[in-house]
Amino acid sequence: MSDTKIEGQPGYAPGTHVSGRDIRDKKIPYTWWEVEAQYAYSLGPANARFLKELKEGKIIGRTCKKCDRVLVPPRMFCEWCYSPTNEWVYLKDTGTVETFSISYLDPDANRIEEPILVGVVSIDGASPKHGFMHYFGEMKPEELHIGMRVKAVWKPEEERTGSVRDIKYFKPLKDGGDE
Secondary structure, eight states: OOOOOOTTSOTTOOSOOOOHHHHHTTSSOOOOOOOOOOOOOOOHHHHHHHHHHHHTTOEEEEEETTTTEEESSOOSBOTTTOOBOOOEEEEOSEEEEEEEEEEEEOTTSOEEEEEEEEEEEEETTSOTTOEEEEEBOSSOGGGOOTTOEEEEEEOOGGGOOSSGGGEEEEEEOGGGOOO
């Protein structure tokens, strides 16, 4: 190593500058390998139960008695007070639009004519601002707004797989009602 200053390089970085050409010309040793990463993802008890219930056409959450909150999607501990959550609670499949986006790009970033409507829905019965991101349907982009009341449109029972996509989308509730 050298402490020699190289033109155009910062003076506080001692050592010898290495260029791409040095590597190509094999002036320095290097190695290359493809990583073979094998992994498994565990849903854990809260997410596993949440997805199982979605397959049955139900939305479920967990209560935190200490904070007096209902968490959706459910968690086995409260991120506010770090206490274990207390019990399961079934919720309605209705809610309120908290935020949304109107996207003229498909999931592969290709431009599309008809936009995709996505956003976060706070589920009725859950604590305020507790919900999840999902698609919206049966509405025009100009109809979608924050505070809009919506209801889940479920896939047919035989098509459900235990995924958040078992809800096809959320549609507007008639007259902003509950059903």
